[in-house]
Amino acid sequence: MLHIMLALVAAFAALFAASAAPAFSLNEIAPGVYAHEGKTSLMTRENLGDIANLGAIVGDDAVAVIDTGGSVIEGRAFLAALRETTQKPIRYVINTHAHPDHTFGNGAFVETGGIFVGHKNLPRALAARGPHYLSAFRAQMGDALDGVTIVAPTVTVEGTMTLDLGHREIVLQAWRTAHSECDLTILDPKSGVLFSGDLLFLQHVPVVDGSLLGFLDVADRLAAIKATQVVAGHGPLPAPWPKALDDQRAYLMRLTADLRAAIKKGESVAAAAKTAGAEQREKWRLFDDYNARNATAGFAELEWEAP
Amino acid sequence: MNKTALCAAGALFALFATRALAQTAPDPWPGLVVDIFQNRPISAADGAITLDAPARAEDAAIVPMTLRFPDPSQIKVATLVIDQNPMPMAAAFTLGDKSGVGFIETRVRVNSYSNVHAVAEMGDGKLRADAKFVKASGGCSAPAVKDQDEAVANIGKMKYREFKSADPMTREAQIMIRHPNASGMQMDPVSRAYLPAHFIDSVEVFQGDAPIFKMEGGISLSEDPTFRFTYAPNGAKTIRVEAHDSKGGVYKGEWPISEAS
Numbered sequence: 001m002l003h004i005m006l007a008l009v010a011a012f013a014a015l016f017a018a019s020a021a022p023a024f025s026l027n028e029i030a031p032g033v034y035a036h037e038g039k040t041s042l043m044t045r046e047n048l049g050d051i052a053n054l055g056a057i058v059g060d061d062a063v064a065v066i067d068t069g070g071s072v073i074e075g076r077a078f079l080a081a082l083r084e085t086t087q088k089p090i091r092y093v094i095n096t097h098a099h100p101d102h103t104f105g106n107g108a109f110v111e112t113g114g115i116f117v118g119h120k121n122l123p124r125a126l127a128a129r130g131p132h133y134l135s136a137f138r139a140q141m142g143d144a145l146d147g148v149t150i151v152a153p154t155v156t157v158e159g160t161m162t163l164d165l166g167h168r169e170i171v172l173q174a175w176r177t178a179h180s181e182c183d184l185t186i187l188d189p190k191s192g193v194l195f196s197g198d199l200l201f202l203q204h205v206p207v208v209d210g211s212l213l214g215f216l217d218v219a220d221r222l223a224a225i226k227a228t229q230v231v232a233g234h235g236p237l238p239a240p241w242p243k244a245l246d247d248q249r250a251y252l253m254r255l256t257a258d259l260r261a262a263i264k265k266g267e268s269v270a271a272a273a274k275t276a277g278a279e280q281r282e283k284w285r286l287f288d289d290y291n292a293r294n295a296t297a298g299f300a301e302l303e304w305e306a307p
Numbered sequence: 308m309n310k311t312a313l314c315a316a317g318a319l320f321a322l323f324a325t326r327a328l329a330q331t332a333p334d335p336w337p338g339l340v341v342d343i344f345q346n347r348p349i350s351a352a353d354g355a356i357t358l359d360a361p362a363r364a365e366d367a368a369i370v371p372m373t374l375r376f377p378d379p380s381q382i383k384v385a386t387l388v389i390d391q392n393p394m395p396m397a398a399a400f401t402l403g404d405k406s407g408v409g410f411i412e413t414r415v416r417v418n419s420y421s422n423v424h425a426v427a428e429m430g431d432g433k434l435r436a437d438a439k440f441v442k443a444s445g446g447c448s449a450p451a452v453k454d455q456d457e458a459v460a461n462i463g464k465m466k467y468r469e470f471k472s473a474d475p476m477t478r479e480a481q482i483m484i485r486h487p488n489a490s491g492m493q494m495d496p497v498s499r500a501y502l503p504a505h506f507i508d509s510v511e512v513f514q515g516d517a518p519i520f521k522m523e524g525g526i527s528l529s530e531d532p533t534f535r536f537t538y539a540p541n542g543a544k545t546i547r548v549e550a551h552d553s554k555g556g557v558y559k560g561e562w563p564i565s566e567a568s
Contacts, residue, residue: 042445099447121455129449132367132418136443139419177454207446210453266470268412268535270361270371293365293448300369300414300531301453303483304466 024050024077026085029238030191032058032168034085035231036078040204040285043070043101045142050074052101055195055231056082057188059165062091065114066186066195066231068105072147075105079112090114092163094172095153096197096233097180098125099209100133106151117163118153119174119182126152157184175199177210178218179233185222192228194241202235205284205291206248212259212298216252219245251280255291259298260305269299335390336422343388343396344434349426352437356385358425360439364417367444368451369529373412374400374425384428385411389527391421393490397527403518407539409477411520414529416450419443450490452530458487465560467546472537481535482512484550484558490526503554507532510550514564515543540564 029035036054043049049070057064063086068075082090093114095103103126106116130150138145155161157174171187179198186195198207199218208215223245229238255277262272276295281287340346359373374385379402386399397415402408417423420443426436452458464485472479484507491504510522510532519538543564550558 101447124455125451128451128455132449132451133447136419136449139443140445177457181454181456209447214454266468268371268373269369269414270359270373273365273371289445293444293446296366296369296371297453300529300533303468303533304485304531 024074024081026056026078026081028085029229029231030188030193033188033191033193034058034082035237036081037237038069038101038234040234042286042289043137043141045140045144048073048144049101049104049137049141052099052198052233053231053235053237054078054105055186057165057168057170057186057193058086058088059168061088061166063088064092064094064163064165064170064186065090065109066094067096067102067197068093068109070101070104071141071144072105072107073144075108078105079108091165092117092155094118094184094186095122096184096186096195097182098122098129099180099198100137102197102233103151104133104137104145104148107147107149110151115155116151116153117155117157117161117172119184120156120158121182122156122184123152125180125182126150175218175221176214178214179207180210183210183218185225187225187227189226192226192241193238194222194225194227194230196222196230196232198233200230200232200235200244201248202232202239202244203285204234205280205287205289206251206294207290208252208294208297212252212256212294212301216249216256219249219252247283251277251284254280255294255298256302259295259302263299263303263305269296272299334422335395336424339388339390339395339424343386344426347434349434349436352425352427352435355381355429355435356425356427356437358387358423358437358439359412360423360441362440363442364444364448367418367448368416368453369414370417370441371412371414372397372423372425373410375410376402376408376427379406379408381430382427383430386424386426386428387413387415388424388426389415389417389421390424391419392416392527393418394525394527396525398522398524401518401521401523403513403520405539405541406517406519407477407537408520409537412535414533415527416529417441417443418450452487452489455487455489458485458489458530461485462487463556463558465548465550465558467548467560467562468535469565470535476539477537478540478564479535479537480546481533482510482546482548482560483531483533484510484548485531486550486552486558488526488528488530488532505552505554507550507552510534510548512536513543513547514538514541515545515547517541517543519546 055066258276470479
């Protein structure tokens with residue numbers, strides 16, 4: 001009798017897990033390189049936080065996971081999809097930066113034993129922002145946030161770091177403050193695929209949560225990376241490299257020019273936030289969700305330039 | 308503290324955050340009236356003070372707020388309160404005698420959906436208030452310092468700006484102070500200790516030796532606190548600023564006032 005009950009419990013648990021798991025697409029974009037395209041949307045209860053692009057690189061011996069999604073539910077679905085393609089151990093779980101759509105799935109990967117890796121500033125950014133993210137996104141995502149914990153990296157990157165997955169060495173590079181203060185890129189020289197994290201947005205309006213001028217500078221320096229295609233933090237994948245940088249550069253340049261003009265004219269930050277960058281409105285999705293925010297932060301930054 | 312314990316602490320925080328939101332958040336304003344205004348009666352603004360606030364905080368760390376004083380001679384102190392913030396009293400501006408301050412624009416952090424109050428203490432000691440509701444920002448916006456290394460490296464740098472004023476009887480200027488204005492409520496990931504708060508707690512602005520305003524504030528002000536304002540010129544040749552922070556830091560600046568109005 002006990003056995004039957006246990007079997008029933010197990011069956012229900014499996015059923016529940018299956019029904020809770022979202023449909024999760026994971027595409028092999030190059031031999032041994034996998035990527036998932038998130039929806040271009042804000043994080044909601046309905047999309048389970050699945051708005052960012054995620055990836056995995058498989059070497060002869062081991063796997064590196066790149067970002068974990070916007071909820072533990074999504075992280076588990078990602079892990080399950082990955083397990084259908086490879087049984088090799090997950091040696092590294094890399095976070096490209098601190099934002100919730102890239103890190104809230106971390107909890108799903110703790111039990112894999114993978115080592116969490118991030119920018120040297122990532123632990124600090126998670127400490128400063130994690131508690132706010134957990135309470136702010138509870139309102140937005142409800143029970144889809146259940147189980148989410150802030151998991152900080154134990155290995156951090158300053159400058160560059162090479163990780164060996166078995167006849168496959170991937171190169172991690174930490175950048176100055178740009179999209180955020182803890183942006184990390186991952187290059188797989190074998191396939192020529194670059195995972196840019198949110199240092200590149202496609203179709204989804206770029207988000208500036210670090211430094212507008214830093215973002216422009218880093219995006220220009222990214223172009224020198226020898227890759228052939230890129231998995232952006234948001235938007236279609238893979239995209240041709242470095243051509244994929246063009247639209248984002250145009251947006252950041254326009255926003256910067258408009259803000260400088262507004263500051264020179266003596267406009268207030270509130271007024272400038274309504275108009276700066278507006279010319280780019282039709283070119284991007286989620287423009288109204290993020291442009292005024294970028295303009296506000298950019299204004300406060302550019303105001304410190306010469307009179 | 309080891310990593311497991313840190314994760315557990317995070318989980319515990321999440322649990323508290325959930326509980327706090329699960330209940331209907333009680334209105335903190337009556338309690339704030341006791342704490343900040345000694346429970347004195349507060350009447351409607353009735354035009355004595357107005358608050359300009361955005362309907363939504365676009366960037367949680369930088370939300371512009373403007374206090375307007377149609378008749379500044381009637382106002383002694385203007386206090387800006389972000390009701391739902393961890394430290395709701397953002398700034399209290401004591402206006403200088405005959406300073407003629409028509410408005411003060413500053414920037415604050417807004418952690419969640421919140422009423423914002425602008426309370427004027429009138430010349431007769433009575434309190435009047437205007438209020439606006441501000442929706443929280445969405446996405447990955449957080450009321451945090453953007454670049455902590457840079458914020459600390461540039462601490463105390465100041466900038467002064469002047470603006471063309473339509474009215475020759477008033478001048479418009481802006482004072483900017485580099486400072487992380489950090490809440491200190493986060494844990495240092497290396498030492499596992501809570502970081503001490505480090506914020507600007509007072510800023511005095513003078514034309515010559517005459518005070519234009521004195522600001523007393525806390526961590527709800529944005530990093531790099533900034534104040535844009537109008538004032539009635541008294542013929543002084545310089546604008547002078549003295550700011551103090553919670554760790555005893557003193558930051559001073561002085562700039563010539565340009566002749567052109």
